[in-house]
Amino acid sequence: MDYPGNLFVVSAPSGAGKSSLVKALLELDSHVQPSVSHTTRAPRGQEKHGREYFFASEQEFDAMVAANGFVEWANVHGRRYGTSRKVIEERVAQGADVVLEIDFQGALQIKQAFANAVLVFVLPPSWDELRARLERRGEDAPDVIDLRLENAAEEMAQASKFDFVIINEVFERALFDLKTIVHAQRLKYAAQRRARAETFESLNIP
Ligand SMILES: Nc1ncnc2c1ncn2[C@@H]1O[C@H](COP(=O)(O)OP(=O)(O)OP(=O)(O)O)[C@@H](O)[C@H]1O
Numbered sequence: 115m116d117y118p119g120n121l122f123v124v125s126a127p128s129g130a131g132k133s134s135l136v137k138a139l140l141e142l143d144s145h146v147q148p149s150v151s152h153t154t155r156a157p158r159g160q161e162k163h164g165r166e167y168f169f170a171s172e173q174e175f176d177a178m179v180a181a182n183g184f185v186e187w188a189n190v191h192g193r194r195y196g197t198s199r200k201v202i203e204e205r206v207a208q209g210a211d212v213v214l215e216i217d218f219q220g221a222l223q224i225k226q227a228f229a230n231a232v233l234v235f236v237l238p239p240s241w242d243e244l245r246a247r248l249e250r251r252g253e254d255a256p257d258v259i260d261l262r263l264e265n266a267a268e269e270m271a272q273a274s275k276f277d278f279v280i281i282n283e284v285f286e287r288a289l290f291d292l293k294t295i296v297h298a299q300r301l302k303y304a305a306q307r308r309a310r311a312e313t314f315e316s317l318n319i320p
């Protein structure tokens with residue numbers, strides 16, 4: 115289905131910097147809205163229910179899956195994460211641009227549901243730097259960091275399935291790349307909608 119709003123999906127191995135990039139994009143561009151996912155993992159640091167995530171019990175998550183309440187969901191690092199179908203459909207139908215920070219499995223499900231969604235994969239500049247960022251962030255226990263790094267190789271192998279790949283070495287440069295992708299998509303769809311309106315008008319189609 116063709117919606118007036120654009121959907122952007124940003125995926126990356128844990129620690130590559132996707133949350134930092136998306137946060138900076140949201141601060142710069144008031145037309146882009148974040149999507150708040152549901153997860154069965156416990157809150158980390160200063161995270162608040164409804165702000166970073168809707169923290170759900172396994173039973174609550176099961177109930178949403180059973181009610182077809184997720185447009186995508188996946189098991190990531192041993193926990194479940196999902197995006198509310200209702201919220202996403204309502205927002206893009208109202209013309210909002212929405213950015214989803216989700217893993218590659220969810221990204222590929224989103225592309226099935228929204229063919230026009232733009233999938234962006236963020237890579238770290240090196241393996242050593244990925245580990246260093248996770249350690250410097252200091253929010254995950256060493257065994258959690260090891261698990262995330264173990265999964266990172268499989269995740270990075272999926273990058274070729276995405277529309278764009280950004281290497282997050284110099285933060286400002288990666289942010290510029292992300293902003294460019296957002297602007298290019300808006301221009302592309304604005305032009306397509308104008309062209310379609312002109313065709314409809316010339317054919318007298320209401
Ligand atoms: N270009 C960069 N150079 C150096 N450090 C960076 C860069 N981008 C992000 N970081 C830092 O790396 C750490 C991980 O970044 P962030 O939390 O954004 O990663 P993430 O991909 O969202 O991870 P997760 O999936 O676990 O949430 C943070 O401490 C962040 O400040």
Ligand SMILES: Nc1nc2c(ncn2[C@@H]2O[C@H](COP(=O)(O)O)[C@@H](O)[C@H]2O)c(=O)[nH]1
Nearest residue numbers: 151152187188190195196197215216217220
């Ligand atoms: N498929 C989905 N993946 C999601 C969603 N929300 C977050 N994520 C991904 O999970 C990992 C871990 O996140 P963390 O906050 O625990 O570090 C990361 O790759 C996220 O992108 C979602 O709704 N669906």
